[in-house]
Amino acid sequence: MQPAPDAIVQYKQRQRESWVHFAPLQAITTPAAAVLVNHARVQSGARVLDAGCGTGVVAITAALRGARVTALDLTPQLLERARENAHLAALEIDFHEGDIEQLPFPGAAFDFVLSQFAHIFAPRPAVALGELLRVLKPGGTIAFSTWPPELLIARTMTLGARYLPAPPPGVETPFLWGDPAVVRQRLGDAVTGIAFDRASMLVPALSLAHFRANAERSAGSLVKVVELLSETDPAALEQFRREFDSIAAEYFRDNVVRQDYLLTRAIKR
Ligand SMILES: C[S@@+](CC[C@H](N)C(=O)[O-])C[C@H]1O[C@@H](n2cnc3c(N)ncnc32)[C@H](O)[C@@H]1O
Known part of the structure; x- marks a missing residue:
């Protein structure tokens, strides 16, 4: 089912509002950036697009x-x-405000x-991927970092989403x-060498509590969950926090929370 066009516009507006407070989390996405650039095998002199660049x-x-x-970022x-x-x-980078789907x-x-951790938030995977592949040269490399559905970030953000208005049908x-099987199927014949x-x-x-407080201040839709429930339903906020802590506890040890993720690389045909 295709979401209605106005619903998509509203959804992106909500995305744009949810990510406003993300900048402090660059402290943890900075090391991951080097992991992705290595995984992609970026070469000096190459033309690179960072889609959903955040900070x-x-x-x-x-x-x-x-x-x-x-x-580019929304x-x-x-x-x-x-x-x-x-x-x-002291770098010259060509920054654009814009939408991965266009x-x-x-x-x-x-x-x-x-x-x-960015193109995943575009609501229509086929549209987003179509655009990312359109701007890539044949023989060029697409590479991305994504959160597995069974691990911490997906579990806590899915939990948060239960407390927010539902996304439009079809998103x-x-x-x-x-999920590597889904990534493989979505990339399909457009690429080789996955x-x-x-x-x-x-x-x-x-x-x-420190981990949760940090997430509540900066992590996309979780900021919205806390804003909404603080005003409308403090008991639900307490429930959300209990459930969040119970998930996060599985990944917390020796003052570190471990967030494992998937890296993908493929060559456009
Ligand atoms: C989790 S942050 C990651 C930011 C950055 N890549 C990093 O690793 O620090 C997700 C980013 O995706 C951006 N984003 C979400 N939907 C987008 C869209 N449709 N087009 C462009 N950017 C989008 C958000 O504005 C946000 O900067």
Whole structure:
């Protein structure tokens, strides 16, 4: 079922609002950026797109390796931070505010198209992937990092989503992008040489409460859950927090929360 066009516009507006507070989490997405750039095998001089760049961690990592980088994101506040980050590193990166489902670039413009935990939030996987592959040259590399549905981030964000208005019918969960079988099927014949890997993001946390407080301040839709329930249903907020802690406890040990994820790389035919 295809979601109605206005529902998609509203959904993206909600996405743009949910990611406004994400910048502090660049502390944990920064090491992962190097993992993705390595996995993609980005080369000096190559033309790279970072799709859903947030504060620019992947874009900047690729640019520091000599790539010519373009980066795009839906959320202007994060792009402002990305520009500051690029300036600090004395890099020229071509930043754009825009939507992965409607990329403002000509076909075959890039040698590498990368997305770290970002293209998964575009509501229509086929549209997003169609665009990412359209702007990639034949023989170019697409590579992305995604959250597996059975692990911490997908579990806690799916929990949070239960407390928010339902997405429009037909919008896919972002976390199917973390299942290699689904990724393989979605990439289909458009690519060759699919390669998967796994990595861990190790998040320092003094306690589960510290980990949750950090997520509630910065992590996309979880910020919205807390805003909504604080005003409308404090008992439900307590319930959400209990359930969140019970999931997170499975991944917390020795002051670290372990967030494992999937890496994918493939070559466009
Ligand atoms: C979890 S953050 C990841 C940011 C960055 N890649 C990183 O690793 O730090 C998800 C990002 O996806 C962006 N995003 C969500 N939907 C998008 C869309 N349809 N088009 C472009 N960016 C989108 C958000 O604005 C946010 O910056």
